[in-house]
Amino acid sequence: MKKEFVIAVVGATGVVGKEIIEILESRKFPISKLVLLASERSAGTQVLFNKKPVSVEILSETSFEGVDIALFSAGASVSAKFVPIAAAQGVYCIDNTSHFRMDPKVPLVVPEVNPEQLRNKPKIIANPNCSTAQLVVVLKPIYDAVGIRRVDVATYQSVSGAGKEAIDELEKQSRMNLSGNEYQPKKFTQPIAFNLIPHIDSFVDNGYTKEEMKVINETRKILGDEGIAIHATAVRVPVFVCHSEVVTLQTKQFISAADVRALLEKAPGVTVVDNPKKAVYPTPRSVSGTDDVAVGRIRTDISQENGLSFWCVGDNLRKGAALNAVQIAEHLAVII
């Protein structure tokens, strides 16, 4: 077991890349050297890590010499090209894009849910989609206790999931609208300020979006159960950070809302924020910047046998992306 590691961050200047660097620092990941990689456009940028400036270098095939673990979040096409190159050089690659997630040879890991997938020291590990990561952390204890037959998810996803330009667009468009002016959407298909867009990622032939199919397919893969029926609708909302989800599920055996609350109170990665009569429930602004997935509005769904319903909010940049990737790296660090 090594004591310190050479860590590379690919896409170091993006929204998720910056969050990875911040989380590596705040969680005191044992790093001997931090290699920051990005496209030519961002090369030369200085990033502070543990109060020392680190220069961002141009990503190339030779970038991975001496690297132990590389965390990728520079888009699916970059991962498609560079993850195999790095893995072939013996680098452990934690990929935050969708490219390898459904590859049967690549484990898709949320450490609270399926850490056993790391036991064989795979060189390529996929990090799930943000909406999926926060969902499975909450579903897992319920799944283990009583089984899950069907899940229905309606998402309320923040703009940060679409990157820096999307954050800028919500901010600028909100300002312009408040002063009575229009601001043409660039990143989104429609205005997002004071609006909702029921469209994330592209549409597939069955009328779902790829984002919705990710929730369906990745949840099944992470829970290791292709028999769970899942429906999802993904909606972009004018919120900067945190994805929220209305979740209704049917369990195989009955469990009371009180027992679900007790289960989730002990669950890793979950904080129960649920006292509705005192107006206590999670919101994006109260959860932003925190690590756990916050769950509230836990109740029996009165419309079906063994029905349950809850509202969960997770920081999509942290548990939905950077934090989960760093947690995978932390698990690797004790076994490689």
Add this chain to the structure above:
Amino acid sequence: MKKEFVIAVVGATGVVGKEIIEILESRKFPISKLVLLASERSAGTQVLFNKKPVSVEILSETSFEGVDIALFSAGASVSAKFVPIAAAQGVYCIDNTSHFRMDPKVPLVVPEVNPEQLRNKPKIIANPNCSTAQLVVVLKPIYDAVGIRRVDVATYQSVSGAGKEAIDELEKQSRMNLSGNEYQPKKFTQPIAFNLIPHIDSFVDNGYTKEEMKVINETRKILGDEGIAIHATAVRVPVFVCHSEVVTLQTKQFISAADVRALLEKAPGVTVVDNPKKAVYPTPRSVSGTDDVAVGRIRTDISQENGLSFWCVGDNLRKGAALNAVQIAEHLAVII
């Protein structure tokens, strides 16, 4: 049959009251005299109707002399007191509050769905909750064609549903937040700018909110079928006007998404806006100010037998309140 009517609007200076006046004018409702009523605080305000100023008067027990139809939207306690007084004087009362909705003697009417409830010329008619009105207009043609076993609704409700102060709060709080300042919530329990609040109306003992129970109970009453299983989660979103809903349902018999689209294209009060591959779907900003409920994202729910899913957006001040009330008045006008 009368040719022209004396119409009273109770709560004339509120968000919904103003919308009622605008809709009475734009739809050319046959009015001989418009009586505008409000609390002492708003009395004396001048409102333009057909380009002529009308003074707002203080609501009292004697306000209804000579009135044919009164439209109430000044809160449940005002309706509780004054609707019976007006009805006893022979006035047809269309009540937009929750007070009479579940009264078995009072019909709850959406004219596209159950106009037959007006046939016996009831003196008190309830207007449904905004989230319910837009939902039942879309459910009705599906219900008639193939039956409905269960409905699951997640709402995305605009602040205008909570009145003028709520609209002001979203606007001011957004401005303050964009300039880096806080703005303490007054109307809402949490900040609403760039946030979501999973709480509308007060909580009841089963963990649902009253708003959610309204959707459940009112939908059953309007469709005249207590056997429909319904689950709802109501969420406030930082949007000024229009409520949106993610709806998943299980029908009794199979119907394809294409057949649902065809049904809804012919349905009164519904506009199908559904070509996702061209990024065509309704959003609050595209639907605001229009009369029909807009429906998109119509697809088979792949997670259950006879499953269907759609996204619907309605102007909560119009179909969800003022328009539906005026439509009821229009139906009354031809029979009284």
